Every structure is written in C-alpha cells, then in structure tokens.
Amino acid sequence: MQPAIDNPTEAAFHDVDDAARAFFDRHGVVCLRDVVDDECLRRAREGIVESMAHPGPFFRDQTPENSPARYLFDYWNWQRIDGLRWLVLESNLAVRVASLLDAATLNLLMDNWFLREAGATNGAPWHHDEPYFDFDGGRKAVLWFPLETATHDEGLTFLSGSHRWGRLYMPQNFREHQPFAGDMSAYHATDEVESSDAARLAWHMEPGDCLVFDFRTLHRATNARDPLPRTIHRLSLRYGDGDVRFRPRGSWTEEITRHLASLGQRVGEPIECPLLPRVYP
Numbered sequence: 001m002q003p004a005i006d007n008p009t010e011a012a013f014h015d016v017d018d019a020a021r022a023f024f025d026r027h028g029v030v031c032l033r034d035v036v037d038d039e040c041l042r043r044a045r046e047g048i049v050e051s052m053a054h055p056g057p058f059f060r061d062q063t064p065e066n067s068p069a070r071y072l073f074d075y076w077n078w079q080r081i082d083g084l085r086w087l088v089l090e091s092n093l094a095v096r097v098a099s100l101l102d103a104a105t106l107n108l109l110m111d112n113w114f115l116r117e118a119g120a121t122n123g124a125p126w127h128h129d130e131p132y133f134d135f136d137g138g139r140k141a142v143l144w145f146p147l148e149t150a151t152h153d154e155g156l157t158f159l160s161g162s163h164r165w166g167r168l169y170m171p172q173n174f175r176e177h178q179p180f181a182g183d184m185s186a187y188h189a190t191d192e193v194e195s196s197d198a199a200r201l202a203w204h205m206e207p208g209d210c211l212v213f214d215f216r217t218l219h220r221a222t223n224a225r226d227p228l229p230r231t232i233h234r235l236s237l238r239y240g241d242g243d244v245r246f247r248p249r250g251s252w253t254e255e256i257t258r259h260l261a262s263l264g265q266r267v268g269e270p271i272e273c274p275l276l277p278r279v280y281p
C-alpha cells in the first residue's frame with residue numbers, strides 16, 4: 001500500500017472561519033471536524049440503505065471482474081428517499097459550504113452515495129468532478145463524508161492546488177479506469193496527474209468529519225486498487241452558486257443532459273429545476 005504522502009499540515013477546522021476559507025482557497029480542499037452531527041449520520045445511513053434496496057435509474061455497480069467485494073454508487077435519489085431528502089433540505093450542511101464559498105445562494109447539484117465494501121479492489125480513479133457534469137461556471141463544491149472511520153489509507157487523496165491548474169482532465173469510467181468515449185480534445189490525459197509532484201493531502205476521518213472540495217480539485221480513492229480493509233459508506237453532496245449554468249458537456253454526459261432537459265432545465269440558463277433545488281439561503 002502506498003500511503004498518501006506530504007500531509008503537510010494535518011490541518012483541520014471545527015468551523016468555517018477565515019483560516020478554513022484560506023486553506024480551502026489554497027489547497028482546493030478542507031477538512032472540517034465534527035460538523036456532520038448524529039442526526040445527519042443517521043439519516044445518511046438510513047438513506048443509503050433504503051436507496052440500495054430500491055436502486056434508481058442512475059445506480060451503477062462499478063465492481064470489476066474478479067473483485068471479491070463491491071464498489072457501488074447511485075445518485076439523484078433525494079426526492080424519493082426520506083433520509084437523503086432530509087439531508088438536502090433540512091440539514092445545515094449547505095450552510096457550511098455557502099460560508100466556505102462565500103456564496104449568496106446555493107443550489108444542490110447532486111446527491112451521490114458510494115459504497116466500498118471490505119475487500120473491494122476498486123475505487124475512484126484520479127479525477128476532478130468538473131468534466132463529469134453539465135454544470136459550467138460559477139463556484140461549485142462537493143461536501144463528502146464517510147459513515148465509518150476512514151483512515152488516511154482508506155478515504156480520498158487530493159492534489160493540493162490542482163483546482164488552480166487551469167486545465168481539465170479526461171473523465172474516466174469508475175469501473176475500468178478508462179476515459180469515456182467521445183471528443184476529449186479539450187481534456188488532458190490523467191497519466192500526468194499520477195506523476196505530479198504536487199503535495200498529496202489525505203486525512204484520517206471519523207464519522208462526523210467531512211471534506212469540502214472544489215469541483216476542479218484532482219482526487220482519487222486512496223489506494224484505490226488495494227483491497228479495502230473495512231466497508232465504508234460515503235456520501236457526496238454537490239452544490240453550485242448562482243453563476244452556474246447548465247451546459248451539456250459531451251456524449252459521456254448525455255444521460256444526465258436528457259434527464260435535466262426533460263425536467264425543464266434550459267441550456268445556457270442558471271440552474272432552475274425541481275431536482276436541483278435552492279438549498280441556501
């Protein structure tokens with residue numbers, strides 16, 4: 001196993017203050033301790049369990065052949081799954097993100113749970129979220145938290161400052177770790193990410209802790225190809241400010257594009273769609 005290296009500060013914050021904002025701006029990610037309270041954790045657990053029992057149209061099994069345990073995800077379930085709806089509409093999680101981004105308004109862009117079972121030999125490859133979605137411009141961030149302890153070697157690893165590199169990398173399929181088909185001429189290959197000498201940041205996280213990261217910050221599951229020692233459920237809530245526009249990105253996002261368009265979201269327009277509600281203020 002390769003541990004995440006260069007954890008320069010171990011810095012983590014108990015609230016969103018100027019120091020947390022400065023850390024986030026500089027590194028593209030910040031760790032907040034004890035901000036996901038017990039009710040949030042309970043609702044997230046109930047929500048993921050219920051969602052697994054009733055998979056939606058975006059459920060994906062990302063388990064490769066011969067893996068002894070599963071890697072799964074599903075997204076956009078909050079409207080039909082009580083626990084997830086509560087987290088999106090009633091919890092104070094969006095407020096933290098708004099404060100970090102200094103955003104006047106925030107819309108939910110996506111609720112997305114992941115499950116890596118004990119023994120899973122797959123996890124998220126190097127990527128940043130921006131090229132996976134039809135959301136352009138504005139400020140966008142992901143709030144991610146595990147429901148079980150995730151050590152440095154079991155959570156996510158980030159490349160410090162990569163949100164400011166000004167380039168986008170090819171989105172990859174989470175099962176095979178291969179770029180999607182389509183016109184990728186605007187995107188760089190992820191090989192250069194692996195060899196980057198940017199500092200790698202990873203945190204030991206307990207239930208209650210969360211990470212917030214920019215849509216452009218490169219990250220991956222730490223030791224994504226090594227068997228995970230324990231089962232870890234994880235939830236990502238993605239948010240965007242009032243400057244975000246709906247802009248279809250390419251053939252690999254067609255399913256998302258069609259879905260949002262069918263709900264009335266107009267191309268080139270601000271986010272206005274019942275699936276992507278205003279959650280702040």
Ligand SMILES: O=C(O)CCC(=O)C(=O)O
Binds near residue numbers: 123124144
């Ligand atoms: O937790 C995971 O397995 C992956 C999360 C992730 O990479 C993301 O939400 O962008």
